[in-house]
Amino acid sequence: MPLGQHIGVPAQAVVSAGEKVRRGQLIAKPGGFVSTGLHSPVTGTVREIGDFRGVDGRFAPAISIEADPFATQKVDGNSALDWESMSLEEFIEAVQMAGIVGMGGAAFPAHVKLSVPDGVKIRHLLINGAECEPYLTTDHRLMLERPEALFEGAEIMRQKLGAEETIIGVEMNKPDAIETLRQHIKPGQPVRIVPLKVKYPQGAEKMMIKSVFDVEVPAGQLPRDVEVNVNNVGTIVAIADYFLRGMPLIERVVTVAGPGVTYPANLIVPLGTPVRDVVKFCGGLKPGSREIIMGGPMMGRPIASLDVPILKGCSGVLVFTDEQTARQKEYPCIKCGRCLEACPYFLNPSRLARLSKSRMFDEMKAFHVFDCVECGCCTFACPSHIPIVQLIRTAKDDLTHRKEPEA
Amino acid sequence: MKKRDPDLLLFHAPLLRQGMTTPKAMRDVIYALLPATGAALWFFGLSAALVLASCIAGAVLAEWVFANREERGESLRDSTGILTGLLLGLTLPPGLPLWMAFLGGVVAISLGKIIWGGLGHNLFNPALLGRAFLLATFPIAMTTWVPGTGDGGFFSVYAGNLALPFMQSSFDAMSSATPLGMMKFEQQVTPLTDLMFGRTGGSLGETSGILLILGGIYLYLRRDLDWRIPISILLTVIVFSTVLTFFDATRFPTPQFSIFSGGLLLGAIYMATDPVTSPVTPKGAWIFGIGVGLLVMLIRVFGGLPEGVMYAILLMNAATPLIDRYTQPRVFGRGGDS
Numbered sequence: 039m040p041l042g043q044h045i046g047v048p049a050q051a052v053v054s055a056g057e058k059v060r061r062g063q064l065i066a067k068p069g070g071f072v073s074t075g076l077h078s079p080v081t082g083t084v085r086e087i088g089d090f091r092g093v094d095g096r097f098a099p100a101i102s103i104e105a106d107p108f109a110t111q112k113v114d115g116n117s118a119l120d121w122e123s124m125s126l127e128e129f130i131e132a133v134q135m136a137g138i139v140g141m142g143g144a145a146f147p148a149h150v151k152l153s154v155p156d157g158v159k160i161r162h163l164l165i166n167g168a169e170c171e172p173y174l175t176t177d178h179r180l181m182l183e184r185p186e187a188l189f190e191g192a193e194i195m196r197q198k199l200g201a202e203e204t205i206i207g208v209e210m211n212k213p214d215a216i217e218t219l220r221q222h223i224k225p226g227q228p229v230r231i232v233p234l235k236v237k238y239p240q241g242a243e244k245m246m247i248k249s250v251f252d253v254e255v256p257a258g259q260l261p262r263d264v265e266v267n268v269n270n271v272g273t274i275v276a277i278a279d280y281f282l283r284g285m286p287l288i289e290r291v292v293t294v295a296g297p298g299v300t301y302p303a304n305l306i307v308p309l310g311t312p313v314r315d316v317v318k319f320c321g322g323l324k325p326g327s328r329e330i331i332m333g334g335p336m337m338g339r340p341i342a343s344l345d346v347p348i349l350k351g352c353s354g355v356l357v358f359t360d361e362q363t364a365r366q367k368e369y370p371c372i373k374c375g376r377c378l379e380a381c382p383y384f385l386n387p388s389r390l391a392r393l394s395k396s397r398m399f400d401e402m403k404a405f406h407v408f409d410c411v412e413c414g415c416c417t418f419a420c421p422s423h424i425p426i427v428q429l430i431r432t433a434k435d436d437l438t439h440r441k442e443p444e445a
Numbered sequence: 446m447k448k449r450d451p452d453l454l455l456f457h458a459p460l461l462r463q464g465m466t467t468p469k470a471m472r473d474v475i476y477a478l479l480p481a482t483g484a485a486l487w488f489f490g491l492s493a494a495l496v497l498a499s500c501i502a503g504a505v506l507a508e509w510v511f512a513n514r515e516e517r518g519e520s521l522r523d524s525t526g527i528l529t530g531l532l533l534g535l536t537l538p539p540g541l542p543l544w545m546a547f548l549g550g551v552v553a554i555s556l557g558k559i560i561w562g563g564l565g566h567n568l569f570n571p572a573l574l575g576r577a578f579l580l581a582t583f584p585i586a587m588t589t590w591v592p593g594t595g596d597g598g599f600f601s602v603y604a605g606n607l608a609l610p611f612m613q614s615s616f617d618a619m620s621s622a623t624p625l626g627m628m629k630f631e632q633q634v635t636p637l638t639d640l641m642f643g644r645t646g647g648s649l650g651e652t653s654g655i656l657l658i659l660g661g662i663y664l665y666l667r668r669d670l671d672w673r674i675p676i677s678i679l680l681t682v683i684v685f686s687t688v689l690t691f692f693d694a695t696r697f698p699t700p701q702f703s704i705f706s707g708g709l710l711l712g713a714i715y716m717a718t719d720p721v722t723s724p725v726t727p728k729g730a731w732i733f734g735i736g737v738g739l740l741v742m743l744i745r746v747f748g749g750l751p752e753g754v755m756y757a758i759l760l761m762n763a764a765t766p767l768i769d770r771y772t773q774p775r776v777f778g779r780g781g782d783s
């Protein structure tokens with residue numbers, strides 16, 4: 039269980055090696071405001087607290103827990119919380135302790151989004167059922183299988199935020215989900231289901247707001263500045279599980295798919311489970327498997343080892359074979375403009391790629407390189423197989439990590 | 446025995462790609478030109494085939510000679526040489542001496558493309574550059590138009606075709622004027638149906654409007670061309686000539702005539718849309734198209750030449766980097782100020 043599974047400051051361990059832990063027990067407390075609690079996903083023994091190799095290959099602090107093979111792994115019910123009588127501050131703190139983060143993939147701590155500065159009013163609670171990337175179907179399954187929890191969580195969130203209505207955006211290729219959700223609306227509940235056109239990257243919150251309200255969130259601002267709070271369906275269900283059933287965030291739905299998986303599936307996986315076990319459960323890798331992506335095929339991260347753990351923000355484990363990973367010859371840019379048409383932020387990817395190739399990173403700022411969300415649409419669209427988004431990422435990394443010259 | 450993990454690769458996402466590739470896009474343009482090429486063979490017989498083959502041979506040879514040693518096979522495989530040769534050939538008169546056509550192909554690739562740094566780096570459309578070179582060097586041969594083969598049959602070859610290099614033959618072939626020339630110099634209008642189906646004098650590929658449009662539709666469906674460019678060119682020409690006919694219907698060409706005569710369709714659909722030499726931004730594409738349309742009409746109506754498509758496109762090619770600079774797209778969430 040890495041301590042930094044979310045954007046922000048890592049959590050601080052509150053257990054020590056050798057200690058026995060219960061499933062659902064707090065094992066690390068938030069290390070700051072942009073940080074969350076961490077709970078043991080299993081009943082077992084803490085083996086070690088130290089640095090382990092993470093998904094990105096760097097060493098990072100983590101807690102290693104060995105599951106007790108004889109334990110029932112049943113959570114002996116933390117009881118439901120009395121959320122209705124909580125003040126907003128208490129509610130936010132509870133969300134933070136529960137370790138709830140954005141489940142769409144970014145793993146942004148959920149309570150930070152709830153902390154609205156004075157004078158800003160949230161009028162709409164927007165629930166994101168758009169599925170952030172191709173291949174992934176976690177949101178879809180959640181909407182089909184746990185609509186009750188979704189509506190419970192939505193109601194808790196809406197009341198706490200004081201929002202006027204809840205809107206659930208679902209893409210039209212999931213008519214069964216739209217139907218199921220419609221059936222579960224209680225009379226009088228201010229919920230709207232909005233069917234959306236199927237397109238990537240609609241799961242990005244600013245894109246979603248654009249689709250639903252036809253409003254563009256100004257660059258550098260947040261959804262709350264247009265009176266909207268956006269949350270993924272997984273996040274909402276996690277809220278319901280915590281406040282109504284006392285279950286902190288210790289497991290998540292993971293799509294295991296891709297051409298290299300024997301039996302693709304959506305699994306509820308305890309956090310910290312090694313990818314190796316997840317893949318084995320799905321029948322193992324097919325021969326010719328070449329690359330494993332954590333997350334989606336457009337923005338996910340390749341992993342170098344099967345021993346990395348499933349994290350809070352990991353919506354998918356995708357296995358690709360030789361066929362998809364074959365490098366294609368890169369041709370010169372023919373300035374066809376396909377990347378411009380593809381870019382959801384209306385940037386000029388061809389220009390950015392050209393500047394990045396010449397290592398003119400500073401010039402790229404004038405072309406709004408930091409507005410890029412790295413969705414990968416440009417690389418997808420490029421007929422010359424130029425790794426546009428990869429070039430942009432290189433430039434952004436260089437610009438952010440560059441050391442100022444010593445005076 | 447411990448089973449080994451596969452050696453995992455670490456290519457960065459996205460792994461998904463759409464299926465279109467640059468060589469495929471180039472080949473699509475060739476396919477789209479096939480009907481018009483067929484029409485050229487139909488109307489001008491074997492001569493057409495010889496001229497086209499000479500251009501392509503020149504272009505491909507230049508591509509091969511000037512390519513890097515390591516990339517030699519590769520640069521031929523992306524089909525751009527064939528495409529440039531074909532496009533150039535379609536703009537030439539059918540009776541052109543073959544050696545000139547061959548030289549045009551060589552120039553189109555070497556001065557039009559390779560010298561700039563190869564595919565994707567050229568400022569001007571290579572095929573049109575080749576044509577401009579030929580027009581400047583051999584003005585008489587390039588403006589000697591011959592009528593369709595008619596009764597002579599497919600295998601009759603124009604005498605001009607076989608002229609030897611620099612042994613100026615006297616071009617005694619029966620010459621016929623192009624519809625634009627007749628319009629300009631003799632105020633004689635060619636019937637619209639002849640223009641649409643190609644029963645007119647003119648260069649190889651520009652005579653049959655309908656087939657050119659068919660190819661354009663194919664390219665649009667394959668999403669290989671920016672529809673804004675041909676549409677804006679054609680609309681500009683239509684508006685311009687409609688306004689002119691209000692002033693004097695006898696002196697100025699009608700919109701239908703303007704569209705279907707000369708190289709306008711060939712230029713608007715296949716040359717102006719060359720992605721390398723046209724703006725990348727959608728707004729830029731409109732400006733580019735309108736500019737081409739205006740220049741075409743200005744040259745045709747007020748200039749000294751009967752045809753102006755080639756110069757119009759080349760001039761706008763030169764303006765493309767500037768257009769691109771001033772039409773950067775408006776970034777999401779940044780209002781109109783970007």
